[in-house]
Amino acid sequence: MEDQAHVRPDGRHLSDQITDKSISYIDRQKKAAPEKPFFLYYAPGATHAPHQVDRYWCDLYKGKFDKGWDAYREEVFERQKKLGVIPADAKLPERNPDIKAWDKLTPEEQKLYARFMEVYAGYLTYTDFEIGRLVNHLKEIGQLDNTLIFISIGDNGASKEGTLSGDVDRALWDKHLTEAENISYNLKKIGEIGTPAATEGNYPLGWAQAANTPFKFWKSDANSEGGTHNPLIVYWPKGIKEKGGIRTQYSHVIDILPTTLDLVGVQAPEEIRGIKQQPIEGTSLAYSIDDAKAPTRHTVQYYYIFGSRSIYDHGWKAELAYPNSFITGIETPPFDENAWELYNLNEDYTERIDLAKKYPEKLAALKAEFEEQAKSHHLYPYITFDDVWNGRIHRSKDSKSFIDAVKDITKAGENQ
Amino acid sequence: MIESKVLNALTSTLVLAAGASFPLHAQTAQPYQGVVGRTLAESKEWWPEPVKAPDGAPNVIWILIDDVGFGAAGTFGGLIQTPTFDNLANKGLRYTNFHTTAVCAPTRAALLTGRNSASVHESGFSHTVLSAGFPGWDGRVPSSAGTIAEILRQNGYNTFAVGKYGVTPDEDATDAGPFDRWLPEKALTTSSASLVRRPTNTSRTWWKIRLMCVRMAAT
Numbered sequence: 001m002e003d004q005a006h007v008r009p010d011g012r013h014l015s016d017q018i019t020d021k022s023i024s025y026i027d028r029q030k031k032a033a034p035e036k037p038f039f040l041y042y043a044p045g046a047t048h049a050p051h052q053v054d055r056y057w058c059d060l061y062k063g064k065f066d067k068g069w070d071a072y073r074e075e076v077f078e079r080q081k082k083l084g085v086i087p088a089d090a091k092l093p094e095r096n097p098d099i100k101a102w103d104k105l106t107p108e109e110q111k112l113y114a115r116f117m118e119v120y121a122g123y124l125t126y127t128d129f130e131i132g133r134l135v136n137h138l139k140e141i142g143q144l145d146n147t148l149i150f151i152s153i154g155d156n157g158a159s160k161e162g163t164l165s166g167d168v169d170r171a172l173w174d175k176h177l178t179e180a181e182n183i184s185y186n187l188k189k190i191g192e193i194g195t196p197a198a199t200e201g202n203y204p205l206g207w208a209q210a211a212n213t214p215f216k217f218w219k220s221d222a223n224s225e226g227g228t229h230n231p232l233i234v235y236w237p238k239g240i241k242e243k244g245g246i247r248t249q250y251s252h253v254i255d256i257l258p259t260t261l262d263l264v265g266v267q268a269p270e271e272i273r274g275i276k277q278q279p280i281e282g283t284s285l286a287y288s289i290d291d292a293k294a295p296t297r298h299t300v301q302y303y304y305i306f307g308s309r310s311i312y313d314h315g316w317k318a319e320l321a322y323p324n325s326f327i328t329g330i331e332t333p334p335f336d337e338n339a340w341e342l343y344n345l346n347e348d349y350t351e352r353i354d355l356a357k358k359y360p361e362k363l364a365a366l367k368a369e370f371e372e373q374a375k376s377h378h379l380y381p382y383i384t385f386d387d388v389w390n391g392r393i394h395r396s397k398d399s400k401s402f403i404d405a406v407k408d409i410t411k412a413g414e415n416q
Numbered sequence: 417m418i419e420s421k422v423l424n425a426l427t428s429t430l431v432l433a434a435g436a437s438f439p440l441h442a443q444t445a446q447p448y449q450g451v452v453g454r455t456l457a458e459s460k461e462w463w464p465e466p467v468k469a470p471d472g473a474p475n476v477i478w479i480l481i482d483d484v485g486f487g488a489a490g491t492f493g494g495l496i497q498t499p500t501f502d503n504l505a506n507k508g509l510r511y512t513n514f515h516t517t518a519v520c521a522p523t524r525a526a527l528l529t530g531r532n533s534a535s536v537h538e539s540g541f542s543h544t545v546l547s548a549g550f551p552g553w554d555g556r557v558p559s560s561a562g563t564i565a566e567i568l569r570q571n572g573y574n575t576f577a578v579g580k581y582g583v584t585p586d587e588d589a590t591d592a593g594p595f596d597r598w599l600p601e602k603a604l605t606t607s608s609a610s611l612v613r614r615p616t617n618t619s620r621t622w623w624k625i626r627l628m629c630v631r632m633a634a635t
Contacts, residue, residue, distance in 0.1 A: 036573070038576060040576050041565065076494055128500045146472070147476070153491070155481070156517070158484065212486055243506065249513060254530050255530075272567070278531060282531070377532050
């Protein structure tokens with residue numbers, strides 16, 4: 001979109017374009033008003049599917065993932081401990097159900113899946129490169145030192161939309177293929193992975209799980225840390241004394257706004273353009289910037305995505321999965337509203353040991369708390385993925401099926 | 417000082433305006449403090465203090481990457497090289513216990529407003545087939561939940577967004593608007609390149625539509 005009108009993409013990579021636009025905006029603004037600070041929200045499409053990137057970046061990783069996703073998980077887990085970004089006593093969970101051991105795959109499958117990951121890795125490295133262009137520019141114009149940067153590496157965990165055997169160009173509504181058929185289809189198209197022809201390009205679930213190390217499960221699983229736990233970087237040379245520090249305080253995406261206001265020195269307004277404002281719900285992280293040991297202030301948080309849900313309270317976490325076969329095609333047990341699990345993240349960082357049977361009262365208290373949170377935040381009614389796929393929401397007499405509606409949106413996108 | 421203002425006002429033959437009924441600028445709540453007489457000689461000009469950011473206020477950049485797991489980037493132990501992230505983290509801080517909502521639009525709405533996704537009507541998405549007519553689910557982020565940009569703009573910042581937005585209702589995302597849930601109305605002077613989130617012009621997937629906003633002019 002440009003000037004509130006739709007425009008056609010021009011063929012350049014979006015990440016390239018938005019970086020250029022950012023630089024141009026900053027330069028123009030600083031030329032007109034050098035003392036006036038700016039706020040920039042930089043939200044690339046990367047690394048959402050389709051994984052498309054110049055071959056140069058994918059080829060940096062040629063052969064680098066031939067050892068497979070199990071080896072990746074183990075190696076990364078050790079590196080995370082060494083870096084101190086996970087607790088020293090954390091344990092790596094088993095592979096998620098339905099994910100095969102890498103060494104049980106055929107050589108053809110291994111070749112195919114390794115290529116998917118080479119492309120994904122190239123895509124992320126390229127994204128980092130584009131952000132590097134922006135950062136370098138700020139340095140060149142003397143602005144970097146007094147720029148406060150937050151980077152949330154992910155808006156959710158790794159995507160599971162690539163199915164068990166990856167996706168090159170098959171849309172959601174295309175005829176269902178068996179796993180074997182899909183593998184053979186993808187192998188024929190292995191050369192297209194990462195190119196513009198790969199209109200749905202996404203890696204297989206085994207790699208998505210590896211990219212979520214050390215956690216279980218994936219994007220949209222609001223029950224699991226694999227859906228919700230992302231890295232955050234906070235950078236501000238002029239305002240943050242410690243360089244390279246680690247902060248372990250529990251935090252959530254709603255905390256970034258109040259943190260920013262605190263660090264900038266601005267109060268949240270009572271009104272904006274005459275409209276009374278709802279209270280800010282996040283907890284500023286300013287208390288932790290200069291104090292690695294400060295006790296966590298964000299102590300309770302609910303999560304809910306179309307059926308899957310959890311509640312965190314002072315290190316305890318009660319969670320309920322919403323199993324579905326939509327992505328894997330593998331039959332799952334029906335949703336059971338009583339199948340809550342309970343974890344103590346203080347001792348079991350990766351949610352391996354379900355304590356629901358051991359501490360039923362703790363679980364009951366957390367479940368009750370979840371209901372309270374749901375009520376107070378207007379989360380009711382509990383709409384599920386099943387409701388979505390069966391077209392039970394947002395209906396009118398002219399409504400189409402879920403898939404037909406989705407196709408319509410796609411068509412509109414192409415026309416614009 | 418105040419007394420002399422009052423006196424001036426009283427002695428004017430015509431007091432056309434004084435006080436709160438005439439805001440001079442749409443964006444300021446400051447009541448008009450000048451004197452409007454019949455002639456210029458009987459009048460006294462007044463201008464509101466220009467809005468300024470706090471002294472030394474930093475530029476702010478929020479970067480939100482899409483669909484990345486905790487163990488992907490090298491900066492947090494992954495095997496994918498991210499030298500820019502390394503550099504920033506090594507000169508800044510790594511927050512290792514940070515969380516998102518588990519999905520795109522709820523995370524974006526929560527980030528931009530500092531409120532939980534259900535509280536800002538974004539438990540699901542702003543797409544037609546993923547929203548429902550309930551307060552927590554209609555995909556219409558209300559004006560009572562101002563964005564970071566709305567707050568910073570009224571505190572002396574220029575505000576700008578590039579890339580994916582993802583919380584404009586499908587129904588509103590046509591060239592006919594309405595535009596009140598597009599980025600400019602959320603104080604993000606947007607700009608941009610393409611509508612679809614796809615990195616090339618071959619894009620075709622449903623959830624990647626209408627998300628890109630970029631525009632050159634600043635407001």
